[in-house]
Amino acid sequence: MDSARSGTIPELAPDAFLRWRESGAETVDLLAQARRLGPVSAFRIGERPVVLATGPQAVQEVLARCPERYVKRSHRARVLLGDGLLAAAGEQWRRQRRVLQPHFTGRAVHHYEQLMHDCAEETARRWAATAARKTPRRLDADLQHYSLDVIWRAATGRPLDDATHRALRVASDVLAALPALAPANSPQPDLTAQVDEVDAIVEPLIAAARTDPAPGLLRVLFDSADQQPLYTDRLIRDELVTLLTAGYETTATTLGWLFLLLHQHPEQRTWALAAGPAGSPARTEAIRALVSETLRLYPTAWLLPRYAAEDGTLGGHRVLAGTTILICPYLTHRDPDIWPEPDRFLPQRFLDPHRRTPPGAYYPFGIGPRACLGAQFAVREITILLERLLPAFTAAFPDIPGQRFGVTIQPDRELTATITTTT
Numbered sequence: 216m217d218s219a220r221s222g223t224i225p226e227l228a229p230d231a232f233l234r235w236r237e238s239g240a241e242t243v244d245l246l247a248q249a250r251r252l253g254p255v256s257a258f259r260i261g262e263r264p265v266v267l268a269t270g271p272q273a274v275q276e277v278l279a280r281c282p283e284r285y286v287k288r289s290h291r292a293r294v295l296l297g298d299g300l301l302a303a304a305g306e307q308w309r310r311q312r313r314v315l316q317p318h319f320t321g322r323a324v325h326h327y328e329q330l331m332h333d334c335a336e337e338t339a340r341r342w343a344a345t346a347a348r349k350t351p352r353r354l355d356a357d358l359q360h361y362s363l364d365v366i367w368r369a370a371t372g373r374p375l376d377d378a379t380h381r382a383l384r385v386a387s388d389v390l391a392a393l394p395a396l397a398p399a400n401s402p403q404p405d406l407t408a409q410v411d412e413v414d415a416i417v418e419p420l421i422a423a424a425r426t427d428p429a430p431g432l433l434r435v436l437f438d439s440a441d442q443q444p445l446y447t448d449r450l451i452r453d454e455l456v457t458l459l460t461a462g463y464e465t466t467a468t469t470l471g472w473l474f475l476l477l478h479q480h481p482e483q484r485t486w487a488l489a490a491g492p493a494g495s496p497a498r499t500e501a502i503r504a505l506v507s508e509t510l511r512l513y514p515t516a517w518l519l520p521r522y523a524a525e526d527g528t529l530g531g532h533r534v535l536a537g538t539t540i541l542i543c544p545y546l547t548h549r550d551p552d553i554w555p556e557p558d559r560f561l562p563q564r565f566l567d568p569h570r571r572t573p574p575g576a577y578y579p580f581g582i583g584p585r586a587c588l589g590a591q592f593a594v595r596e597i598t599i600l601l602e603r604l605l606p607a608f609t610a611a612f613p614d615i616p617g618q619r620f621g622v623t624i625q626p627d628r629e630l631t632a633t634i635t636t637t638t
């Protein structure tokens with residue numbers, strides 16, 4: 216393998232990774248192989264040399280300690296996201312991040328709480344109506360609507376209408392059409408029509424919002440464009456689409472897995488609600504533990520690719536410039552050396568004062584300078600929805616879906632559930 220001419224990086228079976236992507240059943244197989252071979256292993260996708268790093272130290276090294284050596288390359292979704300934060304690089308990325316970061320700190324996220332409560336209330340109204348009719352409900356559609364409504368209101372200051380929702384769903388169809396990791400020479404699907412459809416919604420909105428005094432992230436971008444020539448009209452479009460896309464599917468999918476896990480482990484819902492009365496810090500803490508454990512088992516952004524910009528060593532192995540490095544929270548999060556009973560849903564582990572998780576062992580939002588901009592935003596919006604729904608409803612699924620590994624880890628079919636009121 217080119218990346219390891221010294222011959223020191225242990226190799227996985229050829230195509231192990233591709234087989235794994237195609238079938239959830241291969242997961243354990245790959246994990247077993249990766250574990251047998253150590254925290255850093257290697258294989259090929261087509262002709263491309265790939266290093267898989269799952270050990271906490273190697274993860275830290277790539278994402279946090281040496282981000283200049285292991286860089287992000289052109290994002291798979293660049294066709295949709297343009298030069299927005301997720302896909303930007305170098306000095307341009309640094310400047311964009313400096314503009315947005317202050318609006319996503321823990322303190323800044325408080326400003327969005329009211330709109331999150333409003334959206335949660337709307338979801339609860341829909342669920343109450345369905346429970347009264349006793350008809351099955353598409354839970355995935357509800358959770359997508361909630362997540363998109365929240366980020367849409369935060370960005371534009373307006374509630375999400377149905378036509379906008381339908382059009383923006385196209386953005387997630389674009390993402391779904393992209394493979395998580397394709398061989399280098401595989402053709403990109405032609406997504407021009409879908410991207411045009413997204414732009415047909417977003418561009419007039421940006422034009423109208425210029426004169427709209429409503430506060431929101433768009434206003435931040437306009438104001439920053441006034442102060443420095445960073446945000447051109449095109450980049451404002453790219454940033455808005457990036458925030459909508461990055462902040463929507465990941466959150467909705469996490470909520471979907473969480474409701475599935477609670478259906479399988481109803482005692483954990485009882486435990487979280489018994490932790491304290493509504494609105495108490497103890498209940499919020501227990502609900503956050505449900506979220507953390509869901510993100511451990513299903514870190515929706517499950518594959519973080521990097522590219523070695525120069526020769527170096529990783530985990531004591533030589534890695535040559537040009538090698539693709541894959542960081543995989545899904546595998547690290549299920550390593551039994553770090554996580555006892557790794558496949559069990561045990562939220563209490565996150566409240567254990569004796570738990571010692573080494574740096575690089577838990578990173579559903581990434582780590583280092585390219586870590587998720589919206590991590591605190593996401594945890595808050597998920598927690599607010601759960602605080603509203605869990606005491607009032609249960610969701611029962613007729614069957615449990617498998618996992619599909621695309622750009623995010625998705626359930627492999629629609630999530631239809633029967634909602635029952637509990638009060």
Ligand code: HEM
Nearest residue numbers: 301461462465466469516519579580581585587588589593
């Ligand atoms: C449960 C929900 C979410 C998960 C699991 C998640 C996960 C991640 C991960 C793992 C990364 C790092 C990718 C890498 O290192 O290659 C990331 C980046 C990012 N996320 Fe999130 N995310 C979530 C929600 C959100 C939300 C709500 C927003 C916006 C409001 C958001 C905006 C972003 C942006 C802009 C980046 C790129 C940051 C940069 O490169 O500087 N995410 N996310």
